[in-house]
Amino acid sequence: MIFDEIAEAVVQGDAEKAVMLAKKIVEEKLDLNEAIINGLNKGMRKVGELYEKREYFLPEIIVAADALYEALEIFKPHLLTDREHKATVVCGVVRGDIHDIGKNIVKLFLEASGYKVIDLGRNVQSELFVEAVKEHDANVLALSTLMSPTLDSMREVLDLLEKEGLSDKLIVIIGGAATDEKFAKEIGAIYLEDANAAIKYLNAQFSGGIT
Amino acid sequence: MELLQKNADILDGLMAKPGSTVPTFPIILGYSINEYHKHTGIPAPQIMKDGKKIAEAQIYVAHRFNIPFVITIIDLNVIGEAFGATLTYLPDVIPVHETPAIEDLEGIDKIEPKDPAKDGRMPQVIKAAKVFGQSFSSEGELCFGGCEGPITAAGSVWGVENLMRNMIKNPDLVHKLLEACTDTIIDFCNAQIEAGVQAIGLAEPTASSTCISPQFFKEFAFPYLKKITRKVNSPAFLLHICGESQNLVKLVSKIPNILIFSVDQINLRVAKEVIGKKFLILLGNVSTGIMRRGTPAEVEAAAKECLKEGAPGGKFILSTGCDIAPGTPPENIDMLLRVGKRFGKYG
Numbered sequence: 001m002i003f004d005e006i007a008e009a010v011v012q013g014d015a016e017k018a019v020m021l022a023k024k025i026v027e028e029k030l031d032l033n034e035a036i037i038n039g040l041n042k043g044m045r046k047v048g049e050l051y052e053k054r055e056y057f058l059p060e061i062i063v064a065a066d067a068l069y070e071a072l073e074i075f076k077p078h079l080l081t082d083r084e085h086k087a088t089v090v091c092g093v094v095r096g097d098i099h100d101i102g103k104n105i106v107k108l109f110l111e112a113s114g115y116k117v118i119d120l121g122r123n124v125q126s127e128l129f130v131e132a133v134k135e136h137d138a139n140v141l142a143l144s145t146l147m148s149p150t151l152d153s154m155r156e157v158l159d160l161l162e163k164e165g166l167s168d169k170l171i172v173i174i175g176g177a178a179t180d181e182k183f184a185k186e187i188g189a190i191y192l193e194d195a196n197a198a199i200k201y202l203n204a205q206f207s208g209g210i211t
Numbered sequence: 212m213e214l215l216q217k218n219a220d221i222l223d224g225l226m227a228k229p230g231s232t233v234p235t236f237p238i239i240l241g242y243s244i245n246e247y248h249k250h251t252g253i254p255a256p257q258i259m260k261d262g263k264k265i266a267e268a269q270i271y272v273a274h275r276f277n278i279p280f281v282i283t284i285i286d287l288n289v290i291g292e293a294f295g296a297t298l299t300y301l302p303d304v305i306p307v308h309e310t311p312a313i314e315d316l317e318g319i320d321k322i323e324p325k326d327p328a329k330d331g332r333m334p335q336v337i338k339a340a341k342v343f344g345q346s347f348s349s350e351g352e353l354c355f356g357g358c359e360g361p362i363t364a365a366g367s368v369w370g371v372e373n374l375m376r377n378m379i380k381n382p383d384l385v386h387k388l389l390e391a392c393t394d395t396i397i398d399f400c401n402a403q404i405e406a407g408v409q410a411i412g413l414a415e416p417t418a419s420s421t422c423i424s425p426q427f428f429k430e431f432a433f434p435y436l437k438k439i440t441r442k443v444n445s446p447a448f449l450l451h452i453c454g455e456s457q458n459l460v461k462l463v464s465k466i467p468n469i470l471i472f473s474v475d476q477i478n479l480r481v482a483k484e485v486i487g488k489k490f491l492i493l494l495g496n497v498s499t500g501i502m503r504r505g506t507p508a509e510v511e512a513a514a515k516e517c518l519k520e521g522a523p524g525g526k527f528i529l530s531t532g533c534d535i536a537p538g539t540p541p542e543n544i545d546m547l548l549r550v551g552k553r554f555g556k557y558g
Contacts, residue, residue, distance in 0.1 A: 013379065054455075057424045059375035066376065098299065098307045101371055148503045148536035149304060178536075180500055 002030070003039040006071060010043025011050075013063030015070045022074035032075050037114065040068050044112040048196035058101070065108050085116040086206045090132045091142035092120035093176075094153035099146035102176055102195075106142060109195040113203065115140075126156045130164055139169075140202060143189070144176040151178055158187045171205060173198060218279060218353070225492060227525030227557045233518060235529040235551025236278045237502070237544055238451070238473065240285045241305040243272040245537035248303050256300035259285065262338025266346075269339075273352065276544055283339040283403060284357030287414055290395055291359075291367025293331030294322075304537050311370035316377075319369060319384045324394040327402045337402045344407015353410070355449065356403030360415030361435040362423070364392040371417060378427055385431060393435040400443040410470075412449040413439065416533075419454030421476070428459055433466070440468040449473055449494070453533040460485045475532030479521035486526070493521055496532040497547060503536040507546040514550035522555055529555060 002025060009018035018040075025035045047064045050056035056064075089110055093100050100122040110117050118136050120128055133141055141161070143154050154174060161167045172189040175198065184191035192198045223231035247268035248255045258264040262283075269281040286305040288298055295312035313319055327333040336356075343354045359367070365388045366374045377385050400411045417423075418432040440448050447470035450463060455476045463472050464486050474482065474495040482493055497513045505513070514529060521527040529551040535544070 054420065054424075057420070057427070058371075058422045059378045059424075059427065062372055062376045063379045096301070098309065104372075148499065149538055151504075178500065183500075183504065 002028075003035055003042070006035065006039040007043035007046065010040055010064050010067050010071070011046050013060060013067050015063075015067040018067040018071040019074055022071040026074060026078050032078055036072075036075065040071055041112045041114065044068055044109060045199070048109060048199065052194070052196050058105075061105060065105075068108070068112060084114075086114045087139040087202065088116045088118065088136050089140040089142055089202075090118045090120065090129060090136060090138040091144070092124040092129060093122035093144045094150050094157065095123060095125055096150040096153050097145045097147050098122045099176075100144070102146065103142075103144040106144070106175065106195045106198050109199050110142075110202070113199050115202065126153060126160050129157050130160050130166065133161070133166055133170060134164075139206070140171045140173060142198070143172065143174045145174075145179065146177045148178045151183060154179070154183075154189070155187050158189060162188075171202075173201065221279065221353070224555075224557070225525055225527070227522075229557055231557050233522050233527055233529050233551050233555030233557075234279075235548050235555065236280045237497075237531040237547055238534050239269075239272050239278065239280075240282065240534040242535045242537055242539060243268040244285055245304050246275075247271050255303050255305065259300065259306060260332060260335060262335035262340075263342055265335065266339040266342035269343075270346070276541075276548060278548070279352045280355070281343055281352060282355040282357050282412055283336050283343065283408060284355075284359070284412065284414065287359040287363050287416070288367045289332055289336060289359065290325070290364035290392055290399070293325040293333055293395065294368045294391075296367050308367055311373065312368045314370065314373070316381065316384060319388050322368075322388055322391040324391050324398070327395070327399040333399050333402075336399075337406050340403040340406035340408045354408050355410050355412045356400060356406075356408035356445075357412035357414065357449075358396050358399055358403075360413045360418060360432065360450070361389050361392045361396060361439070362418040362432050363415050364396065365389055366417045368392065371422075374417075375423065378423070378431060382430075389431060389435050393438055396439055397442045400439070400445065404444050409445075410447045410449070411443055411445040412451060412473075414451045416451075416453045418459075419452045419456055419475075420458055421454030425458045425462070429462060433462055436466050436469075440466055447471070451533075457481065464489050464491050471528065473530065479517060479527075483521065483524070483526070490526065492526045492528060494528040494530045495521070496530070499531050499533045499535050499539075502531055502543050502547070503539045505543065507540075507542050510543045510546045511550055514547050515554055518550070518555050522557075525557070 006021040093103050107117050173192050174189045175192050181191045221234045224234040244255050273281050288308050297309045298306040299309045300306045340356045449471040450469050451473035453475035456474050457477050460482045471492045471494050501513050
């Protein structure tokens with residue numbers, strides 16, 4: 001099955017093969033949404049599982065992601081309408097911190113799993129998170145930091161959300177080396193250890209579509 | 212071992228001599244810059260760009276907490292910056308990496324080592340080594356020079372994502388970059404030794420198993436670490452790898468002249484079993500998160516757990532898993548030191 005083959009090409013990080021298969025899928029006029037969900041996403045989920053088991057590490061994830069993005073580029077002109085998204089996620093690295101590899105991996109996993117992701121980048125001012133949540137009517141805010149000093153920036157974002165009355169309907173997830181469950185509880189957020197945990201958690205929240 | 216002979220207390224503790232105690236000190240790099248900035252009002256960028264002030268910051272914190280250890284190296288972008296990476300200098304803490312020195316494959320292909328006497332902040336770090344040599348080492352303190360390890364340096368030069376992608380796609384180019392970084396590190400560390408430090412610490416977090424596989428460690432980190440420990444004129448080395456390192460212990464124990472392995476996410480007891488009779492000291496591994504946000508009681512519990520797992524038989528320094536964060540409460544640092552003294556007694 002060609003969808004399994006393209007999934008495997010992602011797992012192997014074989015961009016050339018993924019592109020070749022993507023072109024074939026387009027030529028044969030197969031359902032592209034199916035190809036994304038049961039091909040590319042499935043491959044990336046497998047990559048996540050392999051990282052969790054420490055069979056894969058960052059180099060393997062990055063190369064798999066390259067293959068996924070290159071195949072997506074082939075599909076893009078042929079996707080008639082936007083795919084239906086499970087939810088909208090605003091993400092970024094909080095003010096004072098520029099370590100963004102973890103955030104980029106989470107973003108990739110979210111996109112590959114059918115979420116619309118608004119990426120604000122790194123060293124993001126707290127107010128910008130709040131504005132983006134409002135502007136995009138986001139369901140989830142994902143904050144990241146590697147460093148301990150910038151945990152205070154995370155707290156600041158949560159305080160601002162509270163002030164603006166946005167806390168109730170918004171799920172705030174946090175991650176990164178400096179964060180943990182205890183801190184998440186303190187500020188009223190959900191701590192998730194890595195990209196795979198984020199997908200699992202959010203899929204459980206949005207399995208029935210957005211309410 | 213000659214490194215440790217000046218300080219009999221530390222040596223006895225490492226040999227688990229009856230009546231001695233487990234040597235104890237947290238890893239203090241960036242914390243010293245933030246504390247010295249708060250103490251003197253000097254902006255952090257000015258401290259970072261002046262070797263004399265770096266040394267003063269280290270000595271200030273060492274004296275305040277009575278810690279027998281200072282080191283010249285504060286941040287892990289010294290080599291990257293020397294190659295042309297840009298950093299953002301923050302007002303009160305250490306600078307952070309902004310853009311890589313080189314983005315394209317051709318640039319890596321043409322790369323040449325840098326000169327410690329003139330490139331980036333290397334001359335300032337050497338100046339810090341000189342200050343330590345003149346004013347500090349006589350008292351029996353451990354006085355280290357240092358540098359980021361080759362993989363960490365290469366990540367700063369090329370960008371971590373590029374580096375990792377090309378470990379798979381263009382391993383030859385990665386080796387080329389690692390050669391250039393390694394040769395720079397060797398010259399840089401030798402210059403620090405000549406300036407007066409006793410030994411060298413290498414920080415290699417990007418080679419941890421949180422980032423790359425043990426197989427890639429063996430392929431891309433191991434040969435260059437070996438080259439560094441062979442060519443740098445230091446009697447011993449400390450290797451710091453924060454993140455996961457359980458599956459690296461065996462390999463690290465095979466790198467000649469590594470005396471201290473500073474570890475973070477690891478089971479100390481299992482690591483000691485792997486090390487066996489070899490004289491490799493483990494240093495670790497109270498979480499820096501607990502140090503920063505925990506109570507003294509939580510620090511006490513975590514430190515006691517480390518003692519339980521790491522101290523039996525000696526070859527252990529009670530410390531933190533990584534550089535303690537700026538803003539860590541002083542009472543937590545005092546508590547760590549107190550636990551070592553009070554509960555780390557060898558019978």
